[in-house]
Each structure stands twice: as C-alpha cells, then as structure tokens.
Amino acid sequence: MATVQFPDALLIRNYVAGDESALEILINRHQSKLYGFIYSKVNDRDVSDDIFQDTFIKVIKTLKSDSYNEEGKFLPWVMRIAHNLIVDHFRRNKKMPMVRDTDEYSVFNTIKEADLNIENQIITEQIEGDLRKLILELPADQREVLMMRMYQDLSFKEIADNTGVSINTALGRMRYALMNLRKLIEKHQIILTN
Amino acid sequence: MAKIYAQKKITVKPMHPKPETVRFLLNYSKALTMKKVGNVQLEIIAN
Numbered sequence: 001m002a003t004v005q006f007p008d009a010l011l012i013r014n015y016v017a018g019d020e021s022a023l024e025i026l027i028n029r030h031q032s033k034l035y036g037f038i039y040s041k042v043n044d045r046d047v048s049d050d051i052f053q054d055t056f057i058k059v060i061k062t063l064k065s066d067s068y069n070e071e072g073k074f075l076p077w078v079m080r081i082a083h084n085l086i087v088d089h090f091r092r093n094k095k096m097p098m099v100r101d102t103d104e105y106s107v108f109n110t111i112k113e114a115d116l117n118i119e120n121q122i123i124t125e126q127i128e129g130d131l132r133k134l135i136l137e138l139p140a141d142q143r144e145v146l147m148m149r150m151y152q153d154l155s156f157k158e159i160a161d162n163t164g165v166s167i168n169t170a171l172g173r174m175r176y177a178l179m180n181l182r183k184l185i186e187k188h189q190i191i192l193t194n
Numbered sequence: 195m196a197k198i199y200a201q202k203k204i205t206v207k208p209m210h211p212k213p214e215t216v217r218f219l220l221n222y223s224k225a226l227t228m229k230k231v232g233n234v235q236l237e238i239i240a241n
Binding site: 020023024027028031032035036039048049052053056057060061064065066 | 224235237
C-alpha cells in the first residue's frame with residue numbers, strides 16, 4: 001500500500017490547528033538534514049543537540065503564536081534559524097571559550113593543583129607516603145598489578161601482557177589488592193584523607 | 195595489469211539528534227500555549 005506524504009505546508013496548518021502529531025512528522029522528516037547541517041558547523045554532538053533543540057523551540061513558539069508566514073519553504077526557514085543560533089553560539093564562545101576534558105587534560109586537575117597550599121601539600125605527601133608503605137605489605141603479585149595500574153596507568157590488557165596472566169587474573173589481583181589495602185588501613189588505623 | 199580506479203561510494207550515516215531531545219520538543223510543544231493579551235504574547239507552560 002502506498003504511503004501518502006503530506007506536504008510540510010499542510011502539516012504546519014494542522015499543527016497550528018492543534019494537531020500535535022504533525023510536529024512529530026515534521027521533526028522526523030527534517031531532523032537528519034538539520035542536525036547534519038548543525039553538526040557540520042559546530043563539530044560537537046552535545047552542542048549540536050542544544051542548537052537543534054533551541055531551533056525547534058523557536059519554530060514551535062513561532063507556529064503556536066501564529067506568526068509564521070507561508071512565503072518561504074519550511075526547511076530553509078528552519079535552517080536559517082539554526083544558522084543564526086550557530087552564529088550566536090560562536091559569538092558567545094569567542095567571549096567565553098569552553099574548556100573540555102580530553103584524555104591528556106582535565107580541568108579538575110588544574111583546580112585541584114591550584115588549591116594545594118603548603119599545609120595541604122604536606123598532608124598529601126604524608127598520605128602518599130603512608131599509602132606506599134601499605135602497598136609494600138601487599139603480596140607481590142597483587143602489589144605488581146596495583147603499581148602498574150595506579151602509578152604507571154597501564155590498562156588491564158597491558159598489565160596482563162606484562163605479567164603473563166589473563167586479564168581476568170589481573171582484574172582479580174587488583175580487586176584483592178584493594179580489599180587487602182582496606183584491611184591494612186583498618187589494621188593500622190590510618191586515615192588517608194585530608 | 196591496469197589498476198581499476200573505481201570511485202568508492204561514500205556512504206555517510208545520517209546523523210540524528212538524541213531521542214530525548216526530540217522527546218523533549220514534543221512534550222514541550224504539548225505543554226506550551228501562546229496567548230496574546232493586547233500587544234503582549236504570553237507563553238503558558240502546563241505542568
């Protein structure tokens with residue numbers, strides 16, 4: 001059975017008259033083109049979603065307030081709204097650039113380091129010293145995995161390769177290392193927070 | 195043997211917004227009523 005595709009103009013008329021399902025059809029029909037257009041400019045999924053949302057909020061408000069004029073076509077009009085919002089986004093970002101976490105850089109590292117005064121530095125050094133002593137008490141196989149994971153930042157796959165065991169064994173050793181560390185902390189009654 | 199330089203068809207997966215974004219818009223639309231009072235356009239959001 002052939003499916004009838006209603007033209008945009010008819011859907012808009014129905015929507016303005018109160019048929020909410022017409023909006024769903026309009027969004028589904030044009031979402032890919034519009035989203036692709038926004039993403040091609042901003043190159044970020046989250047920002048694209050925000051701009052897509054803001055675009056349709058403007059569309060909804062305009063249609064509901066009955067101030068849409070049928071002169072142009074629907075999609076070019078929506079694209080123009082999106083384009084203006086993209087320009088706004090870049091203007092805003094120029095004034096206040098957004099910093100994002102990457103693999104090498106975390107904004108929280110900067111905040112954390114900036115917060116360290118002399119007292120905090122001494123406390124941190126003591127905690128790290130206590131922790132190192134506790135780690136030395138762990139069984140050798142568990143200590144090896146924990147050191148590789150925490151201090152060398154290796155993945156469990158790399159740890160498994162380096163130690164000649166399976167990933168599951170490496171994971172298990174890490175788990176036992178942490179459990180034993182907790183026991184040692186309790187036993188020595190050490191407080192590892194500042 | 196001569197190489198065949200067939201043009202590789204570029205297949206680009208269409209991009210879509212997150213389903214929750216679309217869901218939000220549909221719910222927002224259902225909740226929104228625009229009322230004109232004099233020269234002022236009022237937005238009323240039903241809870």
